[in-house]
Amino acid sequence: MEREQNTGSTPMLQKLGVIVESDLVxxxxxxxxxxNALTLGLET
Known part of the structure; x- marks a missing residue:
């Protein structure tokens, strides 16, 4: 899913957005x- 780039954002925010939206992350x-769900389930 691609998002439109916000032209008013700083280059640092654009780089952060690319990293956060990457498949690996x-x-x-x-x-x-x-x-977390598994550990919560095991605690009950």
Missing amino acids: QKIIIGLILL
Whole structure:
């Protein structure tokens, strides 16, 4: 899913946006969410 670039944002924010929207970072975040759900499930 591509988003339109905000022309008013700074180059640093644009670089950060590219990093955050990368597949690797999104997969890591999903993995952390699933790991958290698993640990919460084991605690109950």
